[in-house]
Amino acid sequence: MQSKQLCTTAFDIRQQRSVCLLAQLYLIQVTEADVGQTGVTNSAQQQSADWFYEDFPGGTVGGTTMTSGGLGYKVYHNLWYQNERYFAVEDNATLHDPSAAPLKTELTINMWTMRLPVTSAPLYYQNLKTGWVRGTTLIVDFPFAAFPDNMGHWAEVLLPAYSVLSQGAWKHSVRNGTGFVDSLLLVNLRRAQLQGVHWVWAMLKLTVEPALPPGLEMPRLLFYDELEVLDKAMWLGFQNALVINDRYVHEHGKGGFASTELGQRFRERAYAASGVQQPQPWQLGGAPRTITLLTAVGGEQVENRGALTAALQDIGIALGMKVRPFSITTGASFPSYVAAMARTGVLISRHGPLLANTMFLPPGAVVLELLPYNWEWRGVSEIYVNITRSIGDIHHFAWRAKHPRWAAYYDVDEARYADWTAEECSSRHCLEVHARAGMMADAATIQELLLDVLPAVYRGENVSALAQPWPKGAVKSGNTGLWWDK
Structure with missing residues (x-):
């Protein structure tokens, strides 16, 4: 019997961190005699199956293989879970x-x-205590499980999922499937984490709708709770595990919808599901003449909000528009978000999770995103513009803070990051500092930008004709100012 050690990275649910797993893997020659010697029996076949898995079908199941759906998805056949690890x-x-x-x-x-x-997968399985999840299981890995109410991260996961499920090619990649998604596994979240987060539940329903039979709102819904209570010796097999590539594993870091047709269809379904009337006319140039200054309650702050509001009111007077400051919490109902966007023609907000709702803006609406200083880790500044670009009929501009004078740090200790470049600010602490820091907005420049583009917007100009380059981060010379760089 040969052996080798492998070190691989896995996600520790309880500690919310990546860990290195050292495993001793054996090339096993399994025989019928081995089964008798081990005395291991398949208890899942001896008793009634648990509510979400059934008896393992035995010798008809081979080893683990994968079917690739290109950049969009992959399907693992006969994938195994055991004691917080996944095995092929x-x-x-x-x-x-x-x-x-x-x-x-x-x-x-x-x-x-x-x-x-x-050596032989069917013989090896006979040594295991097993359960079996039949059909197709959509596995959703929320990227940052410590922030389950973050709408932006949900959009990163769910919009590509909706695209793949709508396009339908995945149905040809599953084996012996029903043509539908039978189970949805939120692999690193507990049920309690989503209690009261109505937006997420509504988005989940919209996402899986194209992959369900008529009349069914949700497939069988599984959480980490189900995996956690399994016997540690239990091996749980998934007949077809559908994994959709979000921007973190996509080869090009792509986010948003796969096409403008899919993005606009999702928006229409969101209006219908919310019971919100679409503003008329539903076309370029027809967006409501209302400027909404969006702020999260207890969230990211614009320190000179008063000056920014005054600048927007001047625009309103000049162009005959209303200005509406609007604050909302992540616990608000899904229809309230859709309704707020339906009444908005120009949305202004600091970069933050609430901007995921830009996908519900009417055609021809404008987004002006305020990007904080040093906010550029792994393309994070483009999360929301990727959404609006993928819908195709929403204008999206940005103003970026390129100097620390536009940042209001929490204290002197955190202000030491002021001289770090965006490339250097990739550690968790530096990113948290800039997420927590207050932001000063250049009200005069923002006013000038809007006065320049809004007349053309309301004439119905094409989005591509008015598009501007996405502002790059600050390029600083020198060093971090720390002792080892001096």
């Missing part, structure tokens, strides 16, 4: 399967698969 059981048959794509060990940003080589 690979035997001679699966390793030499010409129809299978090369197996990717990175499931998602937080999940990795450990490759478990055996």
Whole structure:
């Protein structure tokens, strides 16, 4: 019996961090005699199955393989979960399967698969205590489980999922499937984390709607709660595990919808599901003549909000528009978000989770996003413009703070990051400092930008004709100012 050690990264649900798992994997020659010697029996076959899994079908199940859907998704066949780890059981048959794509060990940003080589997968399974999740399971890995009410991160996950499920190519990649998503597994969240977050539940329903049979609102819904209570010796198999590539694992870091048609269809379904009337005329140039200054209650702050509001009121007087300051919490109902966007022609907000709702703005609406100083980790500043671009009929501009004078740091200790460049500010602490810092907005420049573009917007000019380059981060010379750089 040969052995080797593998070190792979996995996500520790309880600690909310990545860990290195050291596993001793054996090339096992399993025989019928081995089954008798171990005395391991399949208790899932001896008793009634738990509510979400059933008896393992046994010898008809081979090793783990993967079908690639290009950049959009991947389907793992016979994927295994055991004690907070995922395994791909690979035997001679699966390793030499010409129809299978090369197996990717990175499931998602937080999940990795450990490759478990055996001689015969069907014989190996006979040594295990097993359960089986039949059909197609959509696995959703929320990228930052510590912030389950963050709408921006949900949009990063759900909009690509809606696109793939709507396009339907995934149905040809599953094996012995029903043509529908049978289960939805929120793999790193607990039910309690989503209590009272109505926006998320509504978005989940809209996302999976294209993959459900008529009349069904949601598939079987599973959380980490279900995995946590499994016997630690239990191996849970998934017949088809559908994993959709979000921007963190997408080869080009792509976010938003796959096409403008899908983005606009999702918006229409959101209005219908919310019971909100679409403003008329529903076309370029027809957006409401209302400027909404959006602020999260207890969230990201614009310190000179008064000066910014005054500048917007001057625009309102000049162009015959209303100015509406609007604050809302993440616990508000889904229809309230859609209704607020339906009444908005120009939306102004500091970069933050609430901007995920720009997907509900009417055609021809304008977004002016205020980007904080040093906010550029892994393309984070473009999360929301990627959404509006993928819808195609929303104008999206930005003003970026390029100097620390536009940042109001919490205290002197945090102000030490003022001289760091955007490239240097990639650590968790530096990013949290700039997320927490207050922001000063250049009200005069913002006013000038809006007065320049709004007349053309309300004439119905095309989005591409008015588009401006996305503002780049500050490019600073020198060093961090810390002792080792002096």
